[in-house]
Amino acid sequence: MHRRDFLKATALLAGAPAAGLAATTAAPGTARLLPRPLSPGDTVALVSPSAAVAEPLDLQLAREVMEALGLRVVTGAHYADRRGHLAGDDAARAGDLNAAFADPAVAAIVCTRGGSGAARLLPLLDYDAIRANPKPLLGYSDITALHCAIQARTGLVTFHGPIGTGSWSRFNADQFRRVFFDRELMHYANRRDPDDDELVPRRNRTMTLRGGKARGRLLGGNLTVLSALAGSPYLPDFDGAILFLEDVSEAPYRIDRMLTTLKLAGILDRIAGFVFGECTDCEPGPGYGSLTLAQILDDHVRPLGIPAYRGAMIGHIRDQFIVPVGAEVELDADAGSFRMLSPAFAAG
Structure with missing residues (x-):
């Protein structure tokens, strides 16, 4: 055509x-x-x-x-x-x-x-x-x-x-x-670029929230957009999923509110693993103080008892992973990485 x-x-x-x-x-x-x-x-x-x-x-x-x-x-x-x-x-x-x-x-x-x-x-x-x-x-x-x-x-x-x-x-x-x-079975592990004048690398670091491995369908994306679909018929089935999230320019209290929405909707209780990418420009504003992003993730994710880590190269950042939404992956929270378990494309 x-x-x-x-x-x-x-x-x-x-x-x-x-x-x-x-x-x-x-x-x-x-x-x-x-x-x-x-x-x-x-x-x-x-x-x-x-x-x-x-x-x-x-x-x-x-x-x-x-x-x-x-x-x-x-x-x-x-x-x-x-x-x-x-x-x-x-x-x-x-x-x-x-x-x-x-x-x-x-x-x-x-x-x-x-x-x-x-x-x-x-x-x-x-x-x-x-x-x-x-x-x-x-x-x-x-x-x-x-x-x-x-x-x-x-x-x-x-x-x-x-x-x-x-x-x-x-x-x-x-x-x-x-x-x-190339249709690789991708292994998504952060690139570790040494800083020019630092003894140990500081960029692209991951942090384990709870260790372990989990397998499931990779689902997620932007937290603000995803949480706004709660209660609609346009959210996929999160049972046994590996949920990945990222956001930009959101105050921590809003991140807390949106994760609370996912909790109240029953989504967080159904997932098998969790990956948080980057929350760019998500610093607290002026006022009486704020929970930190680390505290918010501790409150919402650690109690789930599932493998989870933060800091993946996903989000509003210059260099970012291209990840297959809906593909089967294995998450390794201790290593701060996940990998595809099967091809993301039909046989040619």
Whole structure:
């Protein structure tokens, strides 16, 4: 399909939100669904399901990054739109996603940015089309809403990692090639870079909250976005899962409140293991004082009695892991790492 046909299909789907609404019911006990493999030379679609991209150069850079990785690029019809803080209205943004999944010429979907707004699309997505056309979806932060809903409704493994307009450092590009092109059974252990003038490394350190190993389906993402879905039909089944979380620019009392929400919703009591990435710019504000993040994790996670650690290279940081949401992993809390137990892609 040529790009003009892709854009035409997008426009048609954007005008038909009822189709998405009709496809929101999935059979209970959704099994894991593996995406088709991605190879150099394939076509990826850049879509904007959340906030608008303010600087046109950032969209150009997102295209150039994908091309530098050896991929062809098409764009959603509305990926550069703006409606307030959003990248266009809900039907248009959902239409871009639906068209990208339905287009057989598109091998993978990369979200241009996060921000806010993806959760508004969840009732408008065509989950039957997603299930029938399993392909990789990449993004993080607000894209957590899509990871959760697609996992809950279809079982499709998606990928939590850099957005199109974000950092594409050497580390991130290497992660992309290893995950998508080489299809490695990845072992996610923090890179330990020695500091120039420190006796022992201080960057990228992990801390064990409770030791041990656990196996389960890897689920999670941004804590703010995930906790906001509590009580909705768009959260996956967390029974026996390895839950990973990260956040940015949230005061510790808010982190405490959101973890309390997960506790009260019964989610924390059902998981088999826990990984906390980075909470960037999450320092206490002025006032009478605050619990620290370490104390909050002690209060909520240690009593669970499950293997858990913090400090994984996941979150709003320059160099970040690309992790398969919904894949089976083994967590080693003492080592501060986790590894894939089976491929994240269907056999080619």
